[in-house]
Amino acid sequence: MRRDEILAWVRAERLGLADFLDTLDEHEWRADSLCQGWTVHDVAAHMTLSTRTTLLVAVKGAIRARGDFNRMEADLARERAARYGPAALVEQLRETAGSARRTPGAAPLDPLVDVLVHGQDIARPLGRVREMPAEPAIPALEHVLRRRFYGARKRLRGTRLTATDVRWSAGEGPDEIRGPIADLLMLATGRTAGLAALTGAGVARVAASAT
Template identity: 60%
Template structure:
């Protein structure tokens, strides 16, 4: 197990448990609200989150084959299927039980579990009109990971721009068009959430919006 994972595992556990506490306060009707991940309701986002510590290589490959090797389709299907199988209360308990788990989804890197809980926490909270603050100290590392990982396609999406966080020390890109604002909004935009762009400024915002 990498030293990097050992360093961030306490942060991942803390954020997962923080999200559990947040989820325990939701009303029954809020579970059916469409999340920022438009394929999923709030209930289905939580179902997806419980899978990362429960899916082995064999099951992952089986799911990928069933989705005709379309990763996004596989993720979408599995989230909906698990939500149909378990109630929100059951999923909250499952998520709590594995908050400190060392297991990760196949092919995922050490930072992916942290990015997962940070971004999906916003996917859940924002459509409900609820606030869920991300600790600022976690954002530079998460943004660095997104920028450098080919999986997320951030360099392609933000081509020709320079990303500048205004509340933490973080920048990326060398393009002439700036995209600047709070690091949480950059995190959402970097992971393909158009709503993140609504709170960003600079001539690069519309360039990025055209790619989403």
């Protein structure tokens, strides 16, 4: 897959997310997202960081978080959310929508996963619909399944995933999970909210392991 194609997808999704964020009211910005302990404002702030986090910032953040990556990401997002209001964050997201800069250590597809999934993390708790295009969602999901960082291989071991809205499947095992590609991506990245639209013998097992 060409990097310019990936970057075009990332740019389009970032701009779309900026437009979506522009429609939210003050109450929605303060609402909880699907990311535990993160508000919508925190997630929006996080989305501006991937093109702005230098190696020095990442190292300092990791030291302060004692090597806990999730804690580091949460700390950086909350600090940025406290510093910038909604309008400023939306503008920042637009400003660097087409930037190829990535957080140190990130692969080219990681920013695509980030914007696709975090768009749902924001929209779904608000009861809003944000469509996830299937064309970029497929390589994003395949990347998540390959990359150890996301934990999907362990979470979905022995499970075959089958999309019901596009022609796609992956994995082997006695259990199957079927559903829209967007919900399979949410599940693969650890979001149990994706389970509601999924069916198959593997759903109950994955749900039980997440509780």
